[in-house]
Amino acid sequence: MKPLVGFSADAAKAEFELEKQFDAKLNRANLQQWLKRLSAKPHHVGSPGSKEVAEFIAAQFKSWGFDTNIETFYPLFPTPKTRLLEMTAPTKYSAKLSEPAVEGDETSSKAEGGLPPYHAYSIDGDVTAELVYVNYGLPSDYDTLATMGIDVKGKIVIARYGASWRGIKPKVAAEHGAIACIIYSDPKDDGYWRGDVYPKGGFRNRDSVQRGSVMDMPLYPGDPLTPGVGATKDVARGPFKQAKTLTKIPVLPISYGDAEPLLKALTGRVAPAEWRGALPMTYHIGPGPTKVHLKLEFNWDLAPAYNVIAKMKGAERPDEWIVRGNHHDGWVFGASDPLTAMVSTMEEARAIGELAKSGWRPKRTLIYCAWDGEEPALLGSTEWGEFHAAELKEHAMVYINSDSTGRGFVNLEGSHGLESFATQVARDVTDPQTKVTAMERASARRASTGGKVGGDLTIEALGSGSDYTVFLDHLGIASLNIGFGGESESSGSYHSNYDSYDHVVKFEDPDFQYMLATSQLGGHMMLRFANAQTAPWTFGRFAQTVQGYLNEVKALTDDMRRQTERSNELIRSGVLSLSADPRHTYVTPDAKSEVPHLNFAPLENAMTKLQASTKAYSALKTDGLSEAKSQELDLVLMKTERALTNTTGLPRRPWFQHTIYAPGYYTGYGVKTLPGVREAIEQRNWKEAEEQIVIAAKALEAYAAEIDRATSIVKR
Numbered sequence: 044m045k046p047l048v049g050f051s052a053d054a055a056k057a058e059f060e061l062e063k064q065f066d067a068k069l070n071r072a073n074l075q076q077w078l079k080r081l082s083a084k085p086h087h088v089g090s091p092g093s094k095e096v097a098e099f100i101a102a103q104f105k106s107w108g109f110d111t112n113i114e115t116f117y118p119l120f121p122t123p124k125t126r127l128l129e130m131t132a133p134t135k136y137s138a139k140l141s142e143p144a145v146e147g148d149e150t151s152s153k154a155e156g157g158l159p160p161y162h163a164y165s166i167d168g169d170v171t172a173e174l175v176y177v178n179y180g181l182p183s184d185y186d187t188l189a190t191m192g193i194d195v196k197g198k199i200v201i202a203r204y205g206a207s208w209r210g211i212k213p214k215v216a217a218e219h220g221a222i223a224c225i226i227y228s229d230p231k232d233d234g235y236w237r238g239d240v241y242p243k244g245g246f247r248n249r250d251s252v253q254r255g256s257v258m259d260m261p262l263y264p265g266d267p268l269t270p271g272v273g274a275t276k277d278v279a280r281g282p283f284k285q286a287k288t289l290t291k292i293p294v295l296p297i298s299y300g301d302a303e304p305l306l307k308a309l310t311g312r313v314a315p316a317e318w319r320g321a322l323p324m325t326y327h328i329g330p331g332p333t334k335v336h337l338k339l340e341f342n343w344d345l346a347p348a349y350n351v352i353a354k355m356k357g358a359e360r361p362d363e364w365i366v367r368g369n370h371h372d373g374w375v376f377g378a379s380d381p382l383t384a385m386v387s388t389m390e391e392a393r394a395i396g397e398l399a400k401s402g403w404r405p406k407r408t409l410i411y412c413a414w415d416g417e418e419p420a421l422l423g424s425t426e427w428g429e430f431h432a433a434e435l436k437e438h439a440m441v442y443i444n445s446d447s448t449g450r451g452f453v454n455l456e457g458s459h460g461l462e463s464f465a466t467q468v469a470r471d472v473t474d475p476q477t478k479v480t481a482m483e484r485a486s487a488r489r490a491s492t493g494g495k496v497g498g499d500l501t502i503e504a505l506g507s508g509s510d511y512t513v514f515l516d517h518l519g520i521a522s523l524n525i526g527f528g529g530e531s532e533s534s535g536s537y538h539s540n541y542d543s544y545d546h547v548v549k550f551e552d553p554d555f556q557y558m559l560a561t562s563q564l565g566g567h568m569m570l571r572f573a574n575a576q577t578a579p580w581t582f583g584r585f586a587q588t589v590q591g592y593l594n595e596v597k598a599l600t601d602d603m604r605r606q607t608e609r610s611n612e613l614i615r616s617g618v619l620s621l622s623a624d625p626r627h628t629y630v631t632p633d634a635k636s637e638v639p640h641l642n643f644a645p646l647e648n649a650m651t652k653l654q655a656s657t658k659a660y661s662a663l664k665t666d667g668l669s670e671a672k673s674q675e676l677d678l679v680l681m682k683t684e685r686a687l688t689n690t691t692g693l694p695r696r697p698w699f700q701h702t703i704y705a706p707g708y709y710t711g712y713g714v715k716t717l718p719g720v721r722e723a724i725e726q727r728n729w730k731e732a733e734e735q736i737v738i739a740a741k742a743l744e745a746y747a748a749e750i751d752r753a754t755s756i757v758k759r
């Protein structure tokens with residue numbers, strides 16, 4: 044018998060039996076029908092399509108026996124009024140900024156009423172200036188420009204998509220004095236360099252544009268006017284001018300078709316090899332002679348965000364909530380993102396509803412959420428989480444998210460106290476293509492791509508980029524993000540007019556098998572959480588993982604010290620500025636301050652304490668506890684993650700309160716683990732690094748103390 048964390052051997056047997064019944068109820072035909080129906084019209088937040096989608100989903104949940112309602116919030120959501128981009132010198136060109144209908148894609152001709160290509164939360168602007176190519180627009184790219192003596196002050200920059208979350212690009216451009224930012228999809232990243240383009244293949248064609256949010260979400264996500272509180276109809280809103288998360292400069296996304304003439308006209312230095320994309324030309328950096336005029340105006344309106352909330356009350360522990368969510372809004376038709384995983388979540392809930400109709404009841408309360416407004420800024424989930432913060436902190440045991448799924452490998456990310464739980468679920472779901480378990484397939488891939496051979500599957504830490512953010516980072520609720528992917532061509536239609544039903548069935552999950560596997564993955568997680576005798580936490584893998592993060596930040600400091608010494612030596616010796624050819628001269632940077640030895644002792648000591656607490660708890664047997672005792676234990680286990688939060692939040696961004704995981708201030712979606720410590724080191728802010736070491740150590744000690752409380756309950 045395979046072990047199940049949280050279950051005795053007998054209870055595990057009953058659980059496997061129930062999961063078998065659940066699997067037998069899943070029906071691929073539903074996935075196909077719902078995907079077709081929900082992706083038939085544009086359905087972004089605030090559109091009539093989004094309301095229809097929310098009402099349809101709510102009616103389904105109701106019919107499956109869930110106590111369902113639609114909770115509406117009213118966040119600020121800008122839509123475009125004027126979008127103009129033209130090259131005024133050395134030749135004239137007007138950007139098309141549109142995605143025409145293509146053969147074989149039925150909905151591509153029905154985009155009327157849908158959002159055209161734009162970036163949500165760009166400010167208005169009307170500017171004309173010379174253009175500079177800045178590669179991905181990362182802080183390090185500007186360092187490279189500086190060594191070439193190129194300044195973007197007063198210029199318009201053009202960056203390619205990739206390497207960071209898109210919202211970081213205008214933020215860093217503005218910090219360097221640029222007055223506008225254009226972002227384009229280079230064919231090297233998701234176009235013809237990768238494979239045939241749509242509609243022949245799945246990759247991005249020359250008209251396709253990646254829409255997206257450019258809000259400064261690493262500061263705080265959700266409604267810009269109501270940070271920390273739910274954007275209900277009558278809530279007090281801050282003045283528009285004080286919204287801190289809008290961009291500082293206007294930003295616009297374009298296709299490689301529109302980018303090519305602009306880039307081609309640039310002269311000046313040739314871009315370094317790593318900066319070159321796959322357009323058929325020599326990439327130059329400029330500035331100029333390309334001169335562009337960019338004019339953007341938006342309707343700054345509040346939009347209703349319709350969250351569908353569907354509950355099934357627990358029979359024995361109704362005050363312990365298992366929350367599951369996926370968003371329902373799309374940029375246009377949103378067939379892949381989010382509907383592939385939205386329909387999987389619906390089918391999962393339908394099968395659970397059927398089990399309930401045949402007499403089974405969950406021990407704990409299940410709450411299914413279909414979020415609106417995820418795409419612009421995680422609007423629906425953030426406002427709901429902020430509005431219900433107190434009760435969620437009290438009752439929510441876990442939040443399980445999904446957001447798109449497709450052919451390929453199981454993907455698990457989240458809180459490491461749930462790593463054993465999550466990998467056991469992947470162990471018990473069969474991969475549709477290879478018929479081995481999803482876990483075996485993911486492990487085989489890890490081994491074949493140079494990773495560890497054998498051993499347990501591990502889960503990745505969560506940054507940001509989907510609806511788990513408010514739960515994990517703001518409220519300290521243990522979270523998981525799940526799905527399949529890696530072999531679908533969804534990157535080629537991402538956030539474009541071509542993210543359609545036809546694209547999904549041709550290039551992502553033709554026979555709906557991975558959507559079905561996602562229903563199993565999510566459904567088994569819900570059923571195990573619903574039924575476990577004790578909440579399924581284990582702490583060994585958490586302690587081990589955090590020890591790894593600590594080793595990383597120490598190594599990072601040592602590396603920086605060595606590198607600083609070496610580069611300062613080079614700078615002082617003058618060898619950096621010897622070239623006689625002006626096209627190759629480099630500006631010598633200033634010497635950097637030496638890297639001190641930081642005091643990591645508080646974190647080392649906290650880790651020692653955590654290891655000891657973990658060891659004591661792991662040695663216990665938790666089966667066979669009395670009902671009262673196991674309920675008491677649950678209440679401690681489900682709140683362990685809260686101990687990892689610090690109510691003052693991270694430096695300069697108090698909304699983010701988790702001390703172990705956060706999206707990077709300069710990476711966006713990308714995670715920074717031990718974020719307070721790591722980012723202070725990266726920013727060479729040594730005083731702050733030492734303060735953050737103490738804060739993280741306190742959080743780990745509090746976590747260890749919670750584990751000790753759990754141990755004493757079991758032992759008593």
Ligand SMILES: [Zn+2]
Nearest residue numbers: 380381446447
């Ligand atoms: Zn999505």
